[in-house]
Amino acid sequence: MEIQGFNIITLGSSGAGKTVFLASLFKQLSISAEEGIYLDIKNPEQQKELNGIYAQILNEESWPRGTTKATQLSFIWTVKTQSLERHSVCEFTYVDYKGGSITDSDVTGDSSNLNFDIKQKAAKADAIIVLIDGSQLYKAIQTDFDLNDKGIVKWLNTELAQTLILANGIEGAKPIHFVITKWDLLEKNYTLSVVRKHLEDKSEEFKRLVNARVGADCPVRLIPISSVGKEFVTMQLDGSMKKNLGSTPKPFHLEIPISYVLIDRVASLYRETTKKSKDLDNKFRFLLDLIPDAVRRNKLTREDRLKNLRKVSDSQDALKYLIDVLIGYIKEFEKNYPDADLGGDDITDWFYDEKEDKDSKNFKCSREQFTDLTKEFETWAKAQGYRYQNVNSENGIVLIQIAKGGLIKKAVGMSQALSIQLKYRRRNLKVKLSEGRWLDKAGVAAAGVVFFAPLLLPAAIGTWQQSKLSRRVVDFITNKLM
Numbered sequence: 230m231e232i233q234g235f236n237i238i239t240l241g242s243s244g245a246g247k248t249v250f251l252a253s254l255f256k257q258l259s260i261s262a263e264e265g266i267y268l269d270i271k272n273p274e275q276q277k278e279l280n281g282i283y284a285q286i287l288n289e290e291s292w293p294r295g296t297t298k299a300t301q302l303s304f305i306w307t308v309k310t311q312s313l314e315r316h317s318v319c320e321f322t323y324v325d326y327k328g329g330s331i332t333d334s335d336v337t338g339d340s341s342n343l344n345f346d347i348k349q350k351a352a353k354a355d356a357i358i359v360l361i362d363g364s365q366l367y368k369a370i371q372t373d374f375d376l377n378d379k380g381i382v383k384w385l386n387t388e389l390a391q392t393l394i395l396a397n398g399i400e401g402a403k404p405i406h407f408v409i410t411k412w413d414l415l416e417k418n419y420t421l422s423v424v425r426k427h428l429e430d431k432s433e434e435f436k437r438l439v440n441a442r443v444g445a446d447c448p449v450r451l452i453p454i455s456s457v458g459k460e461f462v463t464m465q466l467d468g469s470m471k472k473n474l475g476s477t478p479k480p481f482h483l484e485i486p487i488s489y490v491l492i493d494r495v496a497s498l499y500r501e502t503t504k505k506s507k508d509l510d511n512k513f514r515f516l517l518d519l520i521p522d523a524v525r526r527n528k529l530t531r532e533d534r535l536k537n538l539r540k541v542s543d544s545q546d547a548l549k550y551l552i553d554v555l556i557g558y559i560k561e562f563e564k565n566y567p568d569a570d571l572g573g574d575d576i577t578d579w580f581y582d583e584k585e586d587k588d589s590k591n592f593k594c595s596r597e598q599f600t601d602l603t604k605e606f607e608t609w610a611k612a613q614g615y616r617y618q619n620v621n622s623e624n625g626i627v628l629i630q631i632a633k634g635g636l637i638k639k640a641v642g643m644s645q646a647l648s649i650q651l652k653y654r655r656r657n658l659k660v661k662l663s664e665g666r667w668l669d670k671a672g673v674a675a676a677g678v679v680f681f682a683p684l685l686l687p688a689a690i691g692t693w694q695q696s697k698l699s700r701r702v703v704d705f706i707t708n709k710l711m
Contacts, residue, residue, distance in 0.1 A: 235494045237487070238324045238351045240396055241360030242388035246410035246456055247325055248293050250360065251302075252282035253456040254483045261309045264531070264554050265538045269317075271303040286457065290472060299346070300325045306491065308547035311539055316547035319491065324350050351399040355497075356406065356490040359396050361389065363411030363453075366428075368468055370419065374431045380468070385432065393434035397441065404448040404493045404573075405438075406486045412453035414464055422568040422596070425451055443572035448493055451569050452562075454482040485562050488555040495552060531557065568596065572656060590703065592710045594658035602658075602709050603627050603651065609705055615698075616646075620668055627651040632667060633698070647698050660706060662699050 241247045254268075256279070261267040270276045282293045302325075306318045326347055351357060365384040369375075376382055396405065409415070415424060428435045428451075442449045458479030462470045534553050541547050563569065594602075603622070606629060610617040615631040622628075632646040646668075650661040 235319070235355040235490070236322045236324065236350075236353055237356050237358060237490055238326075238347070238354040239358045239360065240326065240347070240392050242362065242384075242392050243295055243327075244365070244388075245360040245362040247360050248282060248295050249286060249456045250408070250410060250454070250483065251323070251325060252279050252286060252293070253478065253480050254487070255279045255304075256283045257480055257483055261307075264534060265309045265311070265541075266551055266554055267307055267309065269305040269307050271305065271320075275300075275302050286472075287478065288474070290474065292470070292472075295327065298327060306551055308538075308541060308551055310541050314541075316541065316544045318544060318547050318551050321355075321487075321490070324354070347395065348398060351403075352401065354399075354403060355494055356404045357396060357399060358406045358408055358486055358490075359392060361407055361409050361428075363409050363415055364464065364468055364470065365389075366409065366424065367411070367414045367464075369431070370415075370424070370427050374427075389432060390434045393432070393438050397434070397438045402445050402447045404489065405442055405450075406489060407435075407449075407451045407571075408486055409451065409453045411455060411470070412482070413455040413457075413459040413462075416453065420568075421451065421453055421566050424453075425568055425571075439571050445573070447573045448489075449571040449573045450489060451571055452482060452485050452489075453566065453569075454480070454485070456480050456483065482562065484555075484558055488558050492552065492555055492559065589659055589661040592658040592660065592706065593656065594653065594710055595656060596653065598710055599651075599653040599658060602706065605709065606649075606705070613701070618668075620648075626653075630667060631698075631702075647702070649702055658706075658710070660703070662702065 239247055239251075255270065255276075258266075258268040259270070259276075270279070285291070285293050302323045303320060304323060305320045308316045308318055310316075362384070365381075365388075369381050369385060372378060372381065374381060374385065409424065429439070430436075439449055456478075458481065460473065461476045461478045462472055465471055534550070534557065537550055537553065541550050603619075607617050607619070610629075610631045615633060618630050620628040620630055627650075629649045629651070630646045631649070645664065645666065648663045648665060648668075650659075650663070652659045652661075
């Protein structure tokens with residue numbers, strides 16, 4: 230079966246890199262890679278045009294002209310098996326607008342009419358991609374947003390601000406992906422967390438838009454990309470980008486925004502089907518099992534997925550396979566860029582259960598608070614006379630053990646300890662306590678800790694009032710996060 234007709238709208242000012250992004254994206258994904266997924270395009274003339282733009286990027290000193298008119302393209306996610314059978318999975322439209330139409334004034338009134346058209350298109354969109362010019366952002370951060378620089382003022386208060394204002398006016402709980410282009414410039418000196426903080430501190434429009442969307446439980450993400458890679462361009466003193474002709478473009482993360490869009494769309498359909506499952510059309514009923522299957526399969530390695538490609542025999546199999554591959558891309562991206570998630574409802578919640586139960590407690594917590602907490606926990610524990618070990622720390626998941634006294638008490642032949650499991654996800658900290666044996670840190674690291682793994686942590690405390698030690702741990706965390 231196919232998931233038909235979802236829509237993406239892309240907003241960004243002149244120079245943000247929309248044209249180069251689209252051409253590079255299609256070039257990268259139009260050829261089936263080893264994993265067997267690729268993008269096809271319905272209109273042969275548009276395919277020819279995108280290929281021509283990419284050829285200019287590769288072979289000419291000048292850059293392609295920006296988008297001169299509104300363009301709508303139809304793409305098809307396709308899976309090709311090892312036997313070269315092709316299965317069309319889903320179709321989506323990609324609407325791209327002339328950057329100047331968003332920010333340039335037009336006394337004839339045409340600009341306002343075009344903005345109205347953008348809003349009409351956006352009202353039908355399933356996701357919004359907002360491109361932020363990485364070179365302008367780099368210059369602004371380098372000068373600490375020097376407001377005596379007319380170029381920085383124009384970009385911050387006109388080009389970026391008006392793009393964000395337009396995005397803010399789009400109705401409906403649609404996912405928004407802020408895509409920072411030319412990340413190869415920024416990553417040399419700044420982390421995504423630092424860049425995110427600058428945007429929140431210096432752009433009131435960005436801060437308000439994020440807060441409004443997160444408050445409405447819309448997925449909001451900040452995604453760094455490069456359409457040409459690290460060695461293909463050199464930034465000049467005037468801020469322009471000069472090509473190093475003869476070098477090969479090595480783009481990165483171009484697939485991440487559209488991967489999120491499809492997975493968000495499937496998540497939305499899943500939620501809809503669970504609400505009306507009794508009246509569900511049979512051809513969509515398999516979605517009720519598709520998401521739980523994805524959860525169970527989310528730890529598949531690339532080699533595992535390639536084995537599953539051999540089993541694809543129809544469009545439904547192809548959809549499941551495509552979801553596995555895209556979730557793999559997303560999980561790897563989120564591991565490297567945990568600060569990309571700005572909040573709101575999120576597809577990766579499929580993989581985690583944030584419900585509080587008698588064995589766990591949730592706290593509102595910023596990433597900075599979480600980092601400080603994990604650093605200060607050891608100092609606090611040792612000052613209280615507890616034996617301490619950090620068993621495992623990975624991607625927002627921390628497993629700590631403490632025990633009374635310098636020597637661990639023995640019980641039934643096992644070393645007893647209190648295990649404190651901390652999981653930070655999207656400004657929420659989940660704490661779970663368990664009583665069990667003192668773990669061999671080296672052995673656990675070699676095996677790989679599964680968070681909340683029952684085999685490692687067999688004896689949940691059951692209540693926060695059952696142990697004086699557990700109460701002290703909770704009091705310490707509560708005081709730190711107040």
